[in-house]
Amino acid sequence: MLNLLDVETEQEERAPSRDRQIMRIIEALLFSTADSVSLEKIKEIVSSVYPVGLRELRRLIDALREEYRDQNRAFTIDEIADGYLLRTVEEMGPYVELLHLNRRGEKLSKASMEVLAIIAYRSPITRAEVEAIRGVDSSGTVASLIERGLIEEVGRKEAPGRPIQWGVTKRFLKHFGLKSAADIHQIK
Amino acid sequence: MENFKGPLDLLLFLIQKEELDITDVELSLLTTQFAEKIDEAEIDLGSEWLVLTATLLLIKSQKLIPGEEIPEEELPRVAVFQKLLEYCQIKEAASALANQEDKQRLFFSRGGSEKPERTTSGLEEVAIEDLTALLRDLLARAPKMGTIEKEQWEVSPKIEWLRSQINLNRLAFTSLFHSEMCRGELIVTFLALLELMKLGEVRVIKEEEIYVESTGC
Numbered sequence: 215m216l217n218l219l220d221v222e223t224e225q226e227e228r229a230p231s232r233d234r235q236i237m238r239i240i241e242a243l244l245f246s247t248a249d250s251v252s253l254e255k256i257k258e259i260v261s262s263v264y265p266v267g268l269r270e271l272r273r274l275i276d277a278l279r280e281e282y283r284d285q286n287r288a289f290t291i292d293e294i295a296d297g298y299l300l301r302t303v304e305e306m307g308p309y310v311e312l313l314h315l316n317r318r319g320e321k322l323s324k325a326s327m328e329v330l331a332i333i334a335y336r337s338p339i340t341r342a343e344v345e346a347i348r349g350v351d352s353s354g355t356v357a358s359l360i361e362r363g364l365i366e367e368v369g370r371k372e373a374p375g376r377p378i379q380w381g382v383t384k385r386f387l388k389h390f391g392l393k394s395a396a397d398i399h400q401i402k
Numbered sequence: 403m404e405n406f407k408g409p410l411d412l413l414l415f416l417i418q419k420e421e422l423d424i425t426d427v428e429l430s431l432l433t434t435q436f437a438e439k440i441d442e443a444e445i446d447l448g449s450e451w452l453v454l455t456a457t458l459l460l461i462k463s464q465k466l467i468p469g470e471e472i473p474e475e476e477l478p479r480v481a482v483f484q485k486l487l488e489y490c491q492i493k494e495a496a497s498a499l500a501n502q503e504d505k506q507r508l509f510f511s512r513g514g515s516e517k518p519e520r521t522t523s524g525l526e527e528v529a530i531e532d533l534t535a536l537l538r539d540l541l542a543r544a545p546k547m548g549t550i551e552k553e554q555w556e557v558s559p560k561i562e563w564l565r566s567q568i569n570l571n572r573l574a575f576t577s578l579f580h581s582e583m584c585r586g587e588l589i590v591t592f593l594a595l596l597e598l599m600k601l602g603e604v605r606v607i608k609e610e611e612i613y614v615e616s617t618g619c
Contacts, residue, residue, distance in 0.1 A: 307508025
C-alpha cells in the first residue's frame with residue numbers, strides 16, 4: 215500500500231499539503247469548542263477556502279482520528295450528538311477527573327434515569343403518559359431534567375389541554391456519548 | 403417504603419424476591435404481601451397505590467370465588483401484567499442508561515464542565531431599591547398625561563428593540579430610557595428589561611454608573 219501520510223510528511227517541511235491543511239482546520243475547529251460540530255458545518259467552513267465533498271471530509275476526519283490513535287495521543291474524535299466532538303481518551307479519565315472534582319455534573323438519580331429512559335424510548339411523550347408507565351408522580355423529576363437541559367418540548371399532543379410532549383436534547387446525547395437519538399436503542 | 407419508586411416498583415421487587423415468573427404469578431400471595439407493605443407505610447401514597455392494590459384484590463377475589471367465566475383479555479390481571487412488563491422494560495433501559503453514563507464519565511470534552519445549569523436574573527449587584535429609584539426618577543422626568551389613551555406600547559416589541567440596542571454591547575442604563583418617552587413607554591421598556599433579565603439574556607451591573615450588558619446567551 216502506498217503510504218500517503220509519509221509522502222505528505224516530506225512535503226510538509228516546506229508547505230503543508232492541501233489535505234494536511236484541511237486536517238489542521240478540522241482539528242482547530244474541534245479544539246475550539248466544547249460542543250460537537252456537525253459535518254455540514256465543518257464542510258461549510260473548510261469549503262470557504264478548499265472546496266471539499268462530504269465523503270472526502272469524512273475520510274480526512276478519520277485520518278486525523280487514526281493519527282491520534284497511532285501516536286497514542288490523549289485525545290480522540292468521537293461522533294456524538296449529530297457531529298464530531300474532541301475529547302480526552304477513556305484511559306485519561308481518572309487523571310482528568312482529579313482536576314475537575316468540583317466541576318463535574320451530579321450523576322442522575324434513579325428516578326431521573328427512569329423518566330429519561332421513558333422519554334428517550336417513547337418520545338414524543340407527555341408527562342401524564344410518563345406517569346402512567348411509572349405509576350408515580352413525576353413532575354419534580356421532569357422539572358429537574360428540563361433544568362439540566364436533558365429534555366425539551368418537542369410538540370403538543372392533540373388532546374384536551376394540549377399537553378406538552380417531551381423529547382431528549384442534544385445535551386442528552388452528549389451526556390450519554392450518543393451519536394444520534396436513534397443510537398439510544400443500541401445501549402446495552 | 404420510600405426506597406420504592408412507586409407501586410409498580412414495589413410489586414416488581416416482590417415478584418423478584420419470590421422469584422416468580424410474572425406471567426404466572428401466585429397473585430394471592432403477592433397481594434397479601436403488597437397490602438401488608440402498604441399498611442406498614444401508614445402514609446398517603448396517592449391514588450396510584452390505591453388503584454393497584456384494588457386491582458390486585460379484585461384479581462384475588464376472582465380467583466377465590468368461582469363465578470362466570472371472564473374473557474382472558476378483560477381480566478384485570480392482564481392489564482397489571484402489561485403495566486408490569488412495560489415498567490420492567492423501562493427499569494432495564496434506565497439501568498442501561500445509568501451504565502452508559504458511568505462509562506461516559508471517563509471522557510472529557512473541552513471546557514471540562516458543562517455550562518452553568520442555572521441562569522441568574524443578574525440582580526446580584528443591584529438592589530431592588532436601586533431599581534425602584536431608577537424607575538421613580540424616570541417617571542418623574544416623563545411628561546404627565548391628562549387623558550387615558552389606548553395602550554400604545556407593548557412589551558414584546560420593546561424586548562425586540564432592547565435586544566437590538568444591547569446586541570452584545572454594554573450600555574448605560576439611562577441611555578435606554580429617553581426623556582421624550584412617555585410614562586407608558588417608560589414602564590413598558592422597564593418591564594421589557596426585567597423580562598430580558600429573567601430570560602438571562604442581559605444582566606445589570608452597578609459600577610460608577612448602572613450598566614446593562616448582554617450575557618451572550
